[in-house]
Amino acid sequence: MKTIAVINQKGGVGKTTTAVNFGAALARMGRRVLLLDMDPQANLSLHLDLRPELEAKNMTNLLVDGAALGELVRPTGTERLWAVPADTSLNGVEQVLANRIGRETILREALEPLIAARSYDFVVIDCPPALGVLSANALVAAQEVIIPVQPEYFALQGMAKLMEVIELVRRRLNPVLRVARILPCIVDQRTRLTAEVLAEIRGHFGPLVAQSMIRANVKLAEAPSFGHTIFQHAPESNGAQDYLAFAAEYLGVDAAM
Amino acid sequence: MKTIAVINQKGGVGKTTTAVNFGAALARMGRRVLLLDMDPQANLSLHLDLRPELEAKNMTNLLVDGAALGELVRPTGTERLWAVPADTSLNGVEQVLANRIGRETILREALEPLIAARSYDFVVIDCPPALGVLSANALVAAQEVIIPVQPEYFALQGMAKLMEVIELVRRRLNPVLRVARILPCIVDQRTRLTAEVLAEIRGHFGPLVAQSMIRANVKLAEAPSFGHTIFQHAPESNGAQDYLAFAAEYLGVDAAM
Ligand SMILES: Nc1ncnc2c1ncn2[C@@H]1O[C@H](COP(=O)(O)OP(=O)(O)OP(=O)(O)O)[C@@H](O)[C@H]1O
Ligand SMILES: Nc1ncnc2c1ncn2[C@@H]1O[C@H](COP(=O)(O)OP(=O)(O)OP(=O)(O)O)[C@@H](O)[C@H]1O
Ligand SMILES: [Mg+2]
Numbered sequence: 255m256k257t258i259a260v261i262n263q264k265g266g267v268g269k270t271t272t273a274v275n276f277g278a279a280l281a282r283m284g285r286r287v288l289l290l291d292m293d294p295q296a297n298l299s300l301h302l303d304l305r306p307e308l309e310a311k312n313m314t315n316l317l318v319d320g321a322a323l324g325e326l327v328r329p330t331g332t333e334r335l336w337a338v339p340a341d342t343s344l345n346g347v348e349q350v351l352a353n354r355i356g357r358e359t360i361l362r363e364a365l366e367p368l369i370a371a372r373s374y375d376f377v378v379i380d381c382p383p384a385l386g387v388l389s390a391n392a393l394v395a396a397q398e399v400i401i402p403v404q405p406e407y408f409a410l411q412g413m414a415k416l417m418e419v420i421e422l423v424r425r426r427l428n429p430v431l432r433v434a435r436i437l438p439c440i441v442d443q444r445t446r447l448t449a450e451v452l453a454e455i456r457g458h459f460g461p462l463v464a465q466s467m468i469r470a471n472v473k474l475a476e477a478p479s480f481g482h483t484i485f486q487h488a489p490e491s492n493g494a495q496d497y498l499a500f501a502a503e504y505l506g507v508d509a510a511m
Numbered sequence: 512m513k514t515i516a517v518i519n520q521k522g523g524v525g526k527t528t529t530a531v532n533f534g535a536a537l538a539r540m541g542r543r544v545l546l547l548d549m550d551p552q553a554n555l556s557l558h559l560d561l562r563p564e565l566e567a568k569n570m571t572n573l574l575v576d577g578a579a580l581g582e583l584v585r586p587t588g589t590e591r592l593w594a595v596p597a598d599t600s601l602n603g604v605e606q607v608l609a610n611r612i613g614r615e616t617i618l619r620e621a622l623e624p625l626i627a628a629r630s631y632d633f634v635v636i637d638c639p640p641a642l643g644v645l646s647a648n649a650l651v652a653a654q655e656v657i658i659p660v661q662p663e664y665f666a667l668q669g670m671a672k673l674m675e676v677i678e679l680v681r682r683r684l685n686p687v688l689r690v691a692r693i694l695p696c697i698v699d700q701r702t703r704l705t706a707e708v709l710a711e712i713r714g715h716f717g718p719l720v721a722q723s724m725i726r727a728n729v730k731l732a733e734a735p736s737f738g739h740t741i742f743q744h745a746p747e748s749n750g751a752q753d754y755l756a757f758a759a760e761y762l763g764v765d766a767a768m
């Protein structure tokens with residue numbers, strides 16, 4: 255089982271869209287995938303229409319009350335794709351955990367039974383636009399990081415801080431953590447700004463930057479309003495093709511497989 | 512003096528772009544404006560090329576060490592527009608303030624001398640994409656709130672939580688706080704999704720939603736790479752017109768003035 259954190263403290267760059275559709279692409283390619291919503295906005299849960307039911311437990315219960323992860327897993331509309339939803343109560347969790355011993359390792363501990371049970375091939379974690387305790391839990395639990403970036407001016411600036419935090423987590427709490435890919439998202443190929451920033455990102459980060467990129471595609475923005483992945487909403491769209499190509503690149507296989 | 516918080520926990524919706532360019536539009540219309548950067552990403556500071564110099568103090572010093580706001584104010588390249596920069600050290604401030612008495616009221620207290628000195632007509636605060644202690648400080652210090660929204664699916668969902676937090680701050684800490692405008696930003700008029708979500712936002716929030724809206728305009732995304740406001744970078748652009756029209760609507764005057 256491999257755990258991947260999808261993270262960037264810059265807001266609105268395509269984290270949730272990537273977690274859902276990259277996860278779904280891996281599932282289409284035969285892998286068993288569990289998505290975790292670690293964002294108090296609960297956008298991943300919303301994207302898949304996993305509305306927090308009155309009695310159901312969610313990510314907050316796992317982090318605060320020690321609920322077993324197995325109790326929280328819910329099916330999505332996609333084969334081999336499951337998810338643990340969140341709700342806005344996650345907002346208060348940072349304060350609640352502030353003084354707990356090993357607060358950043360709670361998620362890793364909760365995932366251990368899954369590793370033993372070999373229930374999933376991949377766990378993909380959607381992070382909030384911040385570098386606090388929730389994101390730290392994701393980075394401690396993960397072996398790999400995918401960093402979505404939108405090729406606009408503010409993209410590069412935040413990367414230095416993010417890389418610093420990843421390095422700190424690696425040194426102090428999780429020695430195997432590594433950046434798997436930096437993934438250009440919401441790429442509008444019409445503007446000069448995009449080309450300039452893309453060139454800069456590739457110049458700075460070289461082979462870490464994915465060969466594939468996710469083009470701006472309104473179908474990706476429409477899919478959540480139906481509770482669908484891009485493959486359910488518009489399987490022939492650029493968005494579907496781009497996430498499949500990225501999943502294939504990530505797995506090191508041919509997209510046509 | 513009126514203090515305005517520009518806030519939305521949804522990431523990438525145009526908060527920083529609005530704080531800078533709405534502030535600059537007010538300055539063009541003769542008002543004296545102070546911008547405050549309350550986001551650990553320090554995007555407002557970056558937008559105006561206020562790089563944190565080695566010796567200079569910034570927002571962290573104000574919140575943690577009680578530095579006087581007057582010492583922190585820096586000129587921008589625009590007449591009647593000043594700013595208090597931030598840097599990424601703001602990231603740790605939430606934890607540092609966690610147990611301080613009245614931690615949410617520190618910024619309001621720091622602004623009091625400015626009110627007495629009548630130095631500015633408006634203070635505009637750029638908030639991070641979160642509802643933590645930094646955003647709470649902005650909401651306690653402010654009399655008004657401007658909520659940028661990008662008309663896409665996730666926009667409406669987060670609004671309920673944001674309105675709840677604003678109401679909580681009003682009841683417990685700041686009885687004058689009110690939402691001045693909900694401002695549609697990065698509006699791509701070509702898609703059906705945009706029209707549907709805009710109609711929904713107007714249906715839900717009625718007169719709170721600004722008449723003017725900020726159209727998607729690459730000039731707005733280019734301006735920060737030059738350290739410029741939209742008025743310095745492209746004064747004839749849609750972006751410049753839209754922010755002027757919004758400032759005029761906000762002030763209740765004719766844009767041509
Ligand atoms: N490739 C794309 N093309 C068009 N729209 C996109 C694309 N990817 C994401 N979007 C849309 O852009 C907005 C931002 O994307 P998303 O919410 O996934 O970003 P995020 O990084 O998760 O945001 P946050 O920082 O708030 O968590 C959403 O409305 C989403 O539907
Ligand atoms: N009207 C617009 N047209 C085109 N691009 C825009 C517009 N407004 C903002 N942008 C660009 O969109 C991106 C997001 O905007 P911005 O950074 O202002 O949002 P934000 O809400 O402050 O994000 P965060 O949640 O990370 O603080 C930036 O690259 C910005 O340059
Ligand atoms: Mg998200």
Ligand SMILES: [Mg+2]
Nearest residue numbers: 526527550554
């Ligand atoms: Mg911002």
